[in-house]
Amino acid sequence: MTAPAFIKEEHAIFRKSLKKFLQKEAAPYYDQWEKERMIPRSFWIKAGREGFLCPWVDEEFGGLNADFGYTAIANEEMEKIGSSLIGFGLHSDITVPYINEYGTRGQKQRWLPGCVSGDIIAAIAMTEPGAGSDLAGIQTSAVREGSCYRLNGQKTFITNGIHADIVLVVCKTNPNAVPAHKGISLLVVEKDTVGFHKGKKLDKVGLHAQDTAELFFEDAMVPAENLLGEEGKGFYYLMKMLQQERLLAGICAQASAERILELTTSYVKEREAFGNPISKLQTIQFRLAEMATEVQIGRSFLSEAIQDHMEGKDAVQKVSMAKWWLTDMAKRVAGEGMQLHGGYGYMEEYEVARRYRDIPVMAIYAGTNEIMKSIIAKRMGL
Ligand SMILES: Cc1cc2nc3c(=O)[nH]c(=O)nc-3n(C[C@H](O)[C@H](O)[C@H](O)COP(=O)(O)OP(=O)(O)OC[C@H]3O[C@@H](n4cnc5c(N)ncnc54)[C@H](O)[C@@H]3O)c2cc1C
CATH class of the missing domain: 2.40.110.10 (Butyryl-CoA Dehydrogenase, subunit A, domain 2)
Known part of the structure; x- marks a missing residue:
């Protein structure tokens, strides 16, 4: 897929180095973390030391002063490893921004550097x-x-x-x-x-x-x-800051749907039934074509929502739409992905099975999809 307009050369460099870091420090251990039901604190420290936590924080407090393009990339790349990494986005891009936005100078000095280095984990x-x-x-x-x-x-x-x-x-x-x-x-x-x-x-x-x-x-x-x-004033602060949380839920849903499409496309090309790869069956082709179409539509709409958010536009309606539609779309894609893997799709050792169980909560947290539709309806003057 073509890169969205907000992705510049420096974003691509950041993505490359984060990918490399995750391939070395997260991917080989992810299954173990899932079994142990915990991501070790040592990984937080490593991520912080490499500049992958809260990169948007001002340099004065230890950050890189990075724009939201970096945030979008960080959440996308973490999600590609696995949805259990959502805690990093929750820390970096959902909780810490409140301190930055509403904290006094003293509060920022006290907490922000630790949040950037990984010594302080926020919830x-x-x-x-x-x-x-x-x-x-x-x-x-x-x-x-x-x-x-x-x-x-x-x-x-x-x-x-x-x-x-x-x-x-x-x-x-x-x-x-x-x-x-x-x-x-x-x-x-x-x-x-x-x-x-x-x-x-x-x-x-x-x-x-x-x-x-x-x-x-x-x-x-x-x-x-x-x-x-x-x-x-807490409620007003929440209403303002929840926009970014909802956009991030959309970003993770999209990244997961893209990953499932990739996994399923390669599986159907390899899996043989009745003497041929199942990818040669038109019914399978049509389902993958439908999945690919939904994923592509999701990416285009998401890019628009990210762009609006980065430009500081009032994106409440678009972000609410992106949150519910992308998370619902990812649930559909996960269901199809599992089905097209046959029995293997139901086995824990297949990534598609893990994705299938991880995705539904995206429609629940950050404001349920029903709440998203209420917001849209209200904005429509209904
Ligand atoms: C894995 C996970 C991580 C989470 N992380 C956090 C976190 O870090 N911090 C945090 O504070 N919370 C967190 N949450 C909580 C999450 O935000 C809530 O579960 C969510 O907001 C829904 O609230 P509830 O569970 O009380 O459901 P309820 O509000 O009781 O909703 C139950 C059902 O009723 C529907 N409903 C409710 N009101 C309306 C309405 N007005 N119109 C139509 N339908 C409606 C809902 O959409 C839902 O389908 C997390 C949840 C999970 C599962």
Whole structure:
């Protein structure tokens, strides 16, 4: 496929060196990580030392001052290795940007260099057992007491939850606010905070090497200086920053769909049935032609959404469309990819099987696809 307009020579160089790094440091170990249900911290450190974490951070704080083209490439290349690497995008391009955007200079100096080097792993905790899509319905409370906030509540499904050194906790500093979302604030909670406990690592259908976890806050005393931005503005910050998270979900879905197409195309050329490669059967050819068409349409639309995001345009509608359509498309492609692999597609040792179980969650996190359609409908004035 031709490179999109935003890809310049320097992006291509970055992609080449990241690919090389991943082939050496991730690909040979990925199956082992999946079995161990964890990506080792040593890999985070290696990625950080090589400049592959948060490359967009200002040079002053250790980054490369890179544009979103680098972010798109980093997420694409990580996804090509396997979806369990989503924790890196969650750290680099979803959580850390809040610190950069809303943090004070002191907060940036304190956390950004470690986030770039891999010494600090970040997570964002919005979801609770009783509230996911309905973010304004969260119960976690932070009550100001002198120079601290007393934090109480529970979070679940938190990506990087086990490794996390800092967690950006979405909480209510004013539980009586009307409307409820006006009472939401963002607190950075450090791992050694008394009263902060990490729960069990959750056993998931896919993303086996991802350390998704529950988090508990029981009278955790968080210094008031860890408040990010202003009290009561958290919901607005989230609504702004969630755009990039949704675009990244689309980028990963697209990369995974492209990989499945590649795997399936080569499999049908090799697999023989009734004396010929199954790729010679017209029914198989048509299905691959349909998959290739969907993947190509996805790439074109995604490039447009990335371009708009990079140009700072209001891309809410397009990003919401990209998020639901690309993740649904990837689910269709994964289903077809598995089917065309026959019984082998159902075996763990075949990559297509892993892709099949990893993809569906993309339609659930970063705002479910139903929520994406609600946003689109609202923007349509419905
Ligand atoms: C592997 C994984 C990683 C995750 N990582 C994180 C993370 O790092 N941080 C974090 O905070 N969260 C994370 N999440 C949580 C994720 O964002 C939520 O699961 C998601 O937002 C949905 O919330 P819920 O599970 O409570 O489902 P619910 O909100 O209860 O939704 C259940 C169903 O109802 C539908 N629904 C709900 N409201 C509406 C509506 N208004 N209109 C139409 N349909 C509706 C939903 O689309 C869904 O199909 C993760 C989840 C998973 C599975």
